[in-house]
Amino acid sequence: MNLKLPCLLLLGFFFAFNSYAQQNYPTNRQVEQRLKQMANSANAELISLTKTEAGQDIWALQVGKGDMENKPAIAITGGVEGFHLLSVELALKISEKILQEHSEILEQTTFYVFPNMSPDAYAQYFSDMRYERRGNSAKIDQDRDGEVSEDPYEDLNNDGWITKLRVESPMGDYVPHVSDERVLVKADEKAKRDEKRYLLYSEGIDNDKDKKFNEDPEEGIAFNKSLTYKFPYFEAHAGDFPVSQPESRALLDYLFERWNIFAFVTFGPANNLSKPLKFNKPEAEKRVVTSMLEKDVKLNEMISEIYNETIPYKAYNQDNQGTEGDFFQWAYFHFGRLSFSTPGWWVPEVKEEKAENDTKTDSVSNGDIKPTAETNFLAWAEEEEGVDNVFLPWTEVNHPDFPKQKVEVGGIKPFVMTNPPYQMTDSIASNHTDFIIKLAEMQPKLELHNLKTEKLGGGLTRVTVDLFNNSPLPTHSELGGKSRWLQKLQIRLSRDKKDLLAGNTIKLVDKLEAYEKKTLSWIVKGGGTANLKIGAPHTGFVAINVKL
Secondary structure, eight states, X not given: OEEOOOOHHHHXXXXXXXXXXXXXXXXXXHHHXXXXXXXXXXXXXXXXXXXXXXXOEEEEEEEOSSSGGGSOEEEEEOOSSTTOHHHHHHHHHXXXXXXXXXXXXXXTOEEEEEXXXXXXXXXXXXXXXXXXXXBOSOOOOTTOSSOSSOBOBOOTTOSSBOOEEEEEOTTOOEEEOSSOTTSEEEOOTTSOTTSOOEEEEESBOOTTSSSOSSSBOSOOOBGGGOSSTTOOTTOTTTOSSTTOSHHHHHHHHHHHTOTTXXXXXXXXXXXXXXXXXXXXXXXXXXXXXXXXXXXXHHHHHHHHHHHHHHSSSOOSSOOOXXXXXXXXXXXXXXXXXXXXXXXXXXXXXXXXXXXXXXXXXXXXXXSOOSOOHHHHHHXXXXXXXXXXXXXXXXXXXXXXXXXXXXXXXXXXXXXXXXXOOGGGHHHHHHHHHHHHHHHXXXXXXXXXXXXXXXXXXXXXXXXXXXXXXXXXXXXXXXXGGGOTTSOOEEEEEOSOGGGEEESOSEEEEOOOOTTOEEEEEEEEESSSEEEEEEEETTTEEEEEEEEO
């Protein structure tokens, strides 16, 4: 399906209308409407790559001008995890802002936007029973017991949210956190045995009586756990083999035909932007490389510095730098491109002020007096205006698996620790649009300088020219230089081969480093003119006519 209508007035009206009308994260239907409105622009084209098991479209929005597939491109991906609502909104808003506010960048850069790779899981947020879902709608036996979805989530207190289940028990290994008793933490060997303890589970019932809760829910394969890099065989949500689902196959097929992508920006749980990856020499020297290569780590550090200068808030407790089978790492290790990932937002760190008579921190009875992500979030929510109703109080319920025991359901609501209140998303999107524009402006830029023609006699001419990469980025990542999926620079002189006494009509160059110059030379027989064209789809092309 190809959607492209020349209606710029309608586009402008939509932007104005949308900014006032949207009060919450968009449904799949609203995502589709906004994408179709953007496709009305002369600079955008929308296609559906495929449909999921539940019939949801996997959309690809191409934003650019002119010969888009022969300009350097950035791929922006949202919804790699279904519970990460912000990622979908950022992909949409950044696309809207590029079209409306930064159209000049489209003269030199193309953007491929995949706003939601997990629409089946994403829809769970808008259902009658909300939980942080990862898998699509494929029918999968997650616990491999021969039955499908026999142990799903149950909303025991009928509040529409799947939270936590705690059981008061002397055998429990969880205790209340000393600074916020609503939060349970693992007890360590210093914890007192006579202290109130809990068993902790996700909210539900052990339907198949194997002492595990909600291990086979009504959800299938997770996009962000089913790619080829470090595929986690035999784990829930991964599937039997990599790229098993229509949505992952369709996306990778589409990408393998887009030779012009030089960088990926993925919005998801992984973070190598506020905190760059480290170089691991033994892992980098393996036959199957599992560490970002040294020169690429340096690039990651440089881009990370720009990111931290552009994004005004600092990451707290963001140590997820990739998980097995995820998309962000696939884009680097198996596709050879620069690959960056960020959650886009995280809960700011709250500094706790200790009163002089506060003796709580003298206690080690809970085994962990340090703030946790949960206690930090609740402290932030109490201070932040407009952030409320994020914790569901512990409520006692009758539970068939724990007769005559005190069982309570409650805890922090799903989604709220990952996704900020919707009113914050516009400023977050503006900051990340600025970062992506800066990244686009750094793209490899080939230039030709110092063209010289020297008559040698006998109808021969020596042609020399300097090829220059006027960019702080190399033309190829270090790993990309080894990858078959990143084309080498092609140097083509439009002259018959028999007319060349030195040099070739076609020559391949592996890469140019940042600000590197390479001098090229030919000896040509005869007169007239020749056309010199140099480049690759992911660097763009430069050309010059040579008078012999």
